[in-house]
Every structure is written in structure tokens, then in C-alpha cells.
Amino acid sequence: MAKTTIEWTEQSWNPATGCTKVSEGCRHCYAERMALRLQAMGHQKYCDGFAVRTHPDQLDVPARIQRASMFFVCSMGDLFHEEIPAAFVQSVFDTMRRSPHHRFQVLTKRSHRIAELQGLSLFPCNMWLGVSVENQQAAVTRVKHLKAASAAVRFLSCEPLLGPLPGLPLNGIDWVIVGGESGPGARRMHADWVRSIRDQCGRAGVPFFFKQWGGVNKHKTGRVLDGETYDGMPRLKQ
Numbered sequence: 001m002a003k004t005t006i007e008w009t010e011q012s013w014n015p016a017t018g019c020t021k022v023s024e025g026c027r028h029c030y031a032e033r034m035a036l037r038l039q040a041m042g043h044q045k046y047c048d049g050f051a052v053r054t055h056p057d058q059l060d061v062p063a064r065i066q067r068a069s070m071f072f073v074c075s076m077g078d079l080f081h082e083e084i085p086a087a088f089v090q091s092v093f094d095t096m097r098r099s100p101h102h103r104f105q106v107l108t109k110r111s112h113r114i115a116e117l118q119g120l121s122l123f124p125c126n127m128w129l130g131v132s133v134e135n136q137q138a139a140v141t142r143v144k145h146l147k148a149a150s151a152a153v154r155f156l157s158c159e160p161l162l163g164p165l166p167g168l169p170l171n172g173i174d175w176v177i178v179g180g181e182s183g184p185g186a187r188r189m190h191a192d193w194v195r196s197i198r199d200q201c202g203r204a205g206v207p208f209f210f211k212q213w214g215g216v217n218k219h220k221t222g223r224v225l226d227g228e229t230y231d232g233m234p235r236l237k238q
Contacts, residue, residue: 025134096124111145128153180214207232
């Protein structure tokens, strides 16, 4: 459990870590870079680097925290990774249910597992479920799978945004985050791609959050779009 600088959440919780690359959005994965640094520093949790690992000792951590908070689940991996057993994912969900004062944000690129996991038990009512949508190819299947989920909040993370996303199917979507790639080798994000998504969200009445322009030095490029910052958050259904 740790405080985080990610703008759209408050804390990170990593009951599982590690991942493998599945699409273009993974090419310069920030979590992989961080995991390898932690491995080099001798951090026991990352002794295997970015290999997929579960951490049962972390399961009950949120339930012991009294102050209500927003948790980004598995910021250092993908909870829906194929190597993470469904039974362990259900244990993570059980922690969420025991912590109704918190909200939990789960973000995945493996949207094909949504139906499988939802078929085992209903998703916790305090879980926000999102999919990464870095380009049009990713949008086609991931958004379709997400919209079929019975999550309290469904959201899209268009980060790193690698191409235009015209005609996003926003019906049934509660929130959209957009951000550029950051760190070494960061690929450029065009302003018109961001404006298009912002305007689509405006027409659909979907809250829009602009996270960052990215680049090698994301703190220098900032997160101002056309003279404004966009901090839209979903309207809660619970």
C-alpha cells in the first residue's frame, strides 16, 4: 500500500505484480521499468523483476485502513492477467467487499477475462472497472467487453494515447482518462487526438480527465489543454 502521484487516484494497492506485453501500449511500460529498478535495489516483492506474482500477505491491507480512500489496484501489473488464478482474483474482490468505505479502481488490457470473472460472482459494488484504449485496434474489443460488465463505474484509460480515436462508443461509459506516454522513448501524442476525445465526451456527457502530455519530462510538459485543466470524475451510482 502506498501513496501515489497518479493524478486520478489516491493510493496504490498491489496484491499482485508483474505483467507481459499484449499490445502497443505496453512497449514502454512504466511499471516494468520501476519493477526492474526495485529488483536492483533488493526489494523482496520484486525479486523476480516483472514476472507475474501474487502476494497473499497483501490481501487484507485495505480492510485495516479506516479512512475512506480511492485505491488503484495493481498499478504494478494487471489483476486480470491470465497467470493470476480466478480464485485469487476473487480473494481480491472479497477484500473490496469487506471494505465498503473504500473505492477500488481496476484497469486491465485483458478485457477478455471480464466475462469469465463476472460469471463466477458479481463484481463488488465499490469497484470501478476500466480498460486501456491506446489506439483504434484496442478500442474495438476492449470497450465492447467493458460495456457488458456490471461494474459500478466503467471507464476508459486512453493512455498512452498512440493514435486518433474517432467515434468512441461512449454509451454506458462513465469516465474517460487521456494521457500521453512518458519516460525514455516516449511516442508523441497529437493535440487534436486529445481534443477529439474531449469533445466526444462533452457531447456524450461523460466526465473527461486529462492526465498529462507526457514526453521524456512529463512534469515540464504538464497537463494543460487549450489553457484549461480537465479533472472530470465519474458521477457515483452508489
